[in-house]
Amino acid sequence: MTDWRGAWTAALDELELDVAQVEAMLADEHRNAETPPADLWRPPTELGALPLELKPRADEILTRQLRVAEEIARRLVSNRQQMAMTSRIETGEMVKRPVYVDCAM
Template sequence: MSAQPPSAGDWHAAWSAALDALEMDVAAVEEMLSGDHRTQEVPAVTGAWTPPTDLGPLPLDLRPRADAILSRQLRVAQEMVLVMAGNRRQAAMIARVETGSDGAARPVYINCAA
């Protein structure tokens, strides 16, 4: 017994639901990256996103929405890279402050006049 292909309404609804899920994920990351939430604890991710396999091609009327979500995802990804680079710089600075060293060898003076 083979599976029936989804009807046009089911197909459109399935794609709308998939785009809703992607949009919620992007919104969550955008909120996390906002200044108010950068210092708050972030809940652990429950699992990696996997693309649906049974949706078929994207309905043409949903293409603008999918493109907008993709643009937001790319913008958020770029912002995450910048935030991570900033975090690495801050961690390096804190390490230098805590140790009093910039990583370079310190001069050593030995009193040889004994």
């Protein structure tokens, strides 16, 4: 029984470390975003059911994961908007209305 709890604790430790690394990456805007994390977290196999006393910790990690995923999505949208704006400025697409109107007619 102790090995089962220990295995789950180790699995949650790894998952929490993974979330903490992504949180740190999001907090550091100057980090090289092209470098992926070296060790991607993989879910353990054959652990069985999560021990009840570890559920609050697992729930807290899940909440952090969802918050990080939301922040990543928000930043991706922001980057796309910036790229679209830059593209319009560079190509002149930003001006959609006539620059000169002849009112003499």
